[in-house]
Amino acid sequence: MLIDRKKEAPPVTKLFERKPMRIVLLGLWIALALLLGKLFPQINSIEDVALVNLPEEEMSMQAAALKDTYFSSNTGIPLLITWQREEGLTLEDIQIIQTLYNTLDENPVAGQKFIPPLGTIPPQALMGSVSEDGKALVTPIFFDENTSTANLKESVSAITKQVSDTLDVNPFDTPLTDEGLHARHSGPVGISIDATDLFKSADFQLMAATVIIILVILLVIYRSPLLAIIPILVVSIAFLVVSPLLGAMTEAGWLTKDAQAVSIMIVLLFGAGTDYCLFLITKYRDTLLEEPNKLKALSIALRSAGGAIIMSAATVVIGLLTLILANYGAFHRFAIPFSFGILITAIAVLTLLPAILGLLGRYAFWPFIPRTEEMARAHAAKKGKPYKPLAPPHRIMRKIGRFTVKRHWLVMAVTVLILAGLAAMSPKIEFSYDLISSFPEDMPSREGFSIIEEHFTAGELAPVSVIVKSDKDLTQQLEALPYVGKVAKPQVAEGYQLYSVDLKENPYAVKAMEDIVQMKEDMKQLVGEAFWLGGETSEQVDTKNVQEADEKLIQPTMIIIILVLLIVYLRAPITAVSLMATVVVSFFAALGAGWLIIHYVLGQSAMASAIPLYSFVFIVALGNDYNIFMISEVWKNRHSGVSHNQAIENGVASTGAVITSAGIILAGTFLVLASLPIQLLVQFGIVTALGILLDTFIVRPLLVPALLAAFGKIAYWPSKLWRQK
Numbered sequence: 001m002l003i004d005r006k007k008e009a010p011p012v013t014k015l016f017e018r019k020p021m022r023i024v025l026l027g028l029w030i031a032l033a034l035l036l037g038k039l040f041p042q043i044n045s046i047e048d049v050a051l052v053n054l055p056e057e058e059m060s061m062q063a064a065a066l067k068d069t070y071f072s073s074n075t076g077i078p079l080l081i082t083w084q085r086e087e088g089l090t091l092e093d094i095q096i097i098q099t100l101y102n103t104l105d106e107n108p109v110a111g112q113k114f115i116p117p118l119g120t121i122p123p124q125a126l127m128g129s130v131s132e133d134g135k136a137l138v139t140p141i142f143f144d145e146n147t148s149t150a151n152l153k154e155s156v157s158a159i160t161k162q163v164s165d166t167l168d169v170n171p172f173d174t175p176l177t178d179e180g181l182h183a184r185h186s187g188p189v190g191i192s193i194d195a196t197d198l199f200k201s202a203d204f205q206l207m208a209a210t211v212i213i214i215l216v217i218l219l220v221i222y223r224s225p226l227l228a229i230i231p232i233l234v235v236s237i238a239f240l241v242v243s244p245l246l247g248a249m250t251e252a253g254w255l256t257k258d259a260q261a262v263s264i265m266i267v268l269l270f271g272a273g274t275d276y277c278l279f280l281i282t283k284y285r286d287t288l289l290e291e292p293n294k295l296k297a298l299s300i301a302l303r304s305a306g307g308a309i310i311m312s313a314a315t316v317v318i319g320l321l322t323l324i325l326a327n328y329g330a331f332h333r334f335a336i337p338f339s340f341g342i343l344i345t346a347i348a349v350l351t352l353l354p355a356i357l358g359l360l361g362r363y364a365f366w367p368f369i370p371r372t373e374e375m376a377r378a379h380a381a382k383k384g385k386p387y388k389p390l391a392p393p394h395r396i397m398r399k400i401g402r403f404t405v406k407r408h409w410l411v412m413a414v415t416v417l418i419l420a421g422l423a424a425m426s427p428k429i430e431f432s433y434d435l436i437s438s439f440p441e442d443m444p445s446r447e448g449f450s451i452i453e454e455h456f457t458a459g460e461l462a463p464v465s466v467i468v469k470s471d472k473d474l475t476q477q478l479e480a481l482p483y484v485g486k487v488a489k490p491q492v493a494e495g496y497q498l499y500s501v502d503l504k505e506n507p508y509a510v511k512a513m514e515d516i517v518q519m520k521e522d523m524k525q526l527v528g529e530a531f532w533l534g535g536e537t538s539e540q541v542d543t544k545n546v547q548e549a550d551e552k553l554i555q556p557t558m559i560i561i562i563l564v565l566l567i568v569y570l571r572a573p574i575t576a577v578s579l580m581a582t583v584v585v586s587f588f589a590a591l592g593a594g595w596l597i598i599h600y601v602l603g604q605s606a607m608a609s610a611i612p613l614y615s616f617v618f619i620v621a622l623g624n625d626y627n628i629f630m631i632s633e634v635w636k637n638r639h640s641g642v643s644h645n646q647a648i649e650n651g652v653a654s655t656g657a658v659i660t661s662a663g664i665i666l667a668g669t670f671l672v673l674a675s676l677p678i679q680l681l682v683q684f685g686i687v688t689a690l691g692i693l694l695d696t697f698i699v700r701p702l703l704v705p706a707l708l709a710a711f712g713k714i715a716y717w718p719s720k721l722w723r724q725k
Contacts, residue, residue: 063534080187186448397656425592459502663696
């Protein structure tokens with residue numbers, strides 16, 4: 001541990017040597033959290049709204065707008081009730097369904113806008129709408145578009161009760177494997193309700209699980225109860241400031257709440273915030289071993305670690321902020337909450353944490369209190385025990401650093417081989433683009449969807465809306481297309497025609513997406529450019545195109561911005577480029593390793609299409625965090641006159657333990673996402689955690705030091721360290 005005693009601590013860090021200032025800072029943060037909590041709603045308490053992910057200029061969105069303008073029945077958003085009996089639906093089942101619709105006609109539930117007259121038609125006529133195998137029927141109830149999710153949930157509960165009272169059993173809750181009549185709520189309303197319930201429970205689970213895992217890891221590593229609680233306290237207060245401020249921004253219309261973004265933000269703030277706390281706490285503890293005055297030690301530690309924390313937080317904030325460039329709604333909505341949350345958390349780490357540490361002093365580390373040699377001798381004498389010198393610190397990491405420097409070519413070859421081997425799996429990944437596949441299989445709306453999928457032909461699940469501006473009947477030409485199963489009679493309005501087209505393939509399959517791409521080419525041959533393709537499959541194709549365009553824009557933009565920050569911070573382009581290259585390689589390795597687990601261990605057939613960009617942003621930003629802390633120590637050693645190879649060894653030794661601990665904590669918090677019943681978050685948690693672990697155990701302690709050793713002093717070019725002996 002190198003302490004520059006000749007250089008005075010700057011005035012900002014010396015503020016924490018004054019007890020009144022420490023108390024004022026602690027009081028200000030607590031008061032701010034309480035005041036904001038009173039003035040504004042917490043972000044996760046704000047009512048969810050319908051979220052749109054695709055830009056309005058995409059073909060599927062244009063088709064939806066045209067359909068709404070010229071062919072809308074103005075019926076509202078549908079709740080689809082799927083009815084199923086494995087032995088075959090009976091007339092008694094049909095009469096139960098009709099009883100429900102007669103009741104809804106006489107006493108509508110809240111938000112109900114329209115129901116078809118199913119209660120007044122002959123039962124035999126309704127039987128004609130049953131699936132070909134006679135086992136399933138789908139009936140709709142339409143709700144006003146402005147109905148809140150809470151009211152929709154109440155209305156769906158009322159519908160469930162009405163059917164249950166008629167049957168004396170709840171068919172919406174019985175296992176589909178049982179005999180008898182089964183019913184499930186599905187469609188847009190059912191999916192919206194289930195998604196809201198999932199994310200509401202997810203927030204609490206995430207918060208509790210994240211806090212517990214951080215506590216356990218900190219207690220195991222540092223064996224200090226206060227040290228385990230302090231980082232959680234700091235980040236919790238920061239979160240209590242961030243959450244109502246985001247709530248205020250949402251109420252003001254500056255943000256759109258995204259429940260998924262809020263869930264991931266909780267993990268990010270606690271994981272990254274705890275890491276920043278550990279970097280300062282560890283530096284403080286090491287300084288206390290040489291500096292008898294606890295407050296001077298705090299100033300020295302803050303000066304030493306503060307720059308790296310600021311730089312690390314800046315890379316994460318700016319990296320996450322690049323998501324604001326995205327055209328895909330879910331990506332775009334992540335930018336502000338994530339970057340703003342990290343900014344506030346970093347400020348808390350640099351102000352609130354020093355205030356707490358300054359008040360507690362050495363007792364923050366009880367029962368293993370760090371003391372200088374003189375203090376340790378006096379303490380031993382007071383206890384009547386012989387003085388035992390402390391073992392040399394960081395012995396294991398120093399050995400790793402020494403080996404890496406001496407055998408840098410071997411280390412580079414092995415680590416690159418491991419990372420490249422994992423990265424080679426990434427091109428084999430299959431992606432899915434539909435939302436419902438990320439939900440649990442036993443979720444009611446997904447079970448309802450499965451009933452439709454099982455008992456109706458593939459294309460009926462989600463027909464393609466083909467809109468053309470033409471007077472020519474295209475029914476025969478559309479039916480002649482090899483991938484088309486059935487074409488309904490067209491609707492005509494003001495020069496536009498609407499054809500409902502069933503594909504032969506499952507409309508959510510990748511093959512169906514390929515058919516849509518081919519259909520666009522075929523339609524150009526039939527009518528030129530005056531056509532629009534809408535529906536679920538067309539939206540999936542547009543989703544794929546928009547997401548890929550976002551990746552091509554955001555990934556290089558983020559790389560360039562962070563690379564510029566690294567060059568400015570280090571004033572060494574070669575090292576900056578190398579650092580960026582290592583985290584990009586670790587991203588592809590994490591993606592490949594994630595696919596091995598997701599596909600071959602968990603048995604999932606595809607990875608959610610949003611995972612590559614989400615994981616890239618987090619792995620690259622957070623991976624550079626660790627590189628910055630390690631490189632900062634190498635640079636400080638060089639500035640102190642230490643030789644190049646010794647500086648690398650010292651840098652690995654002094655930061656190895658804390659970065660490893662931080663990496664384990666951060667990976668653990670992201671793995672908490674894998675405990676949730678939402679496939680997208682499970683996959684995101686796995687891939688991101690793997691990226692952090694690869695960076696923690698392979699990239700940062702082995703590959704980066706090996707690269708620095710191989711470069712020699714050219715690693716510092718053109719800064720003055722390059723010319724230093």
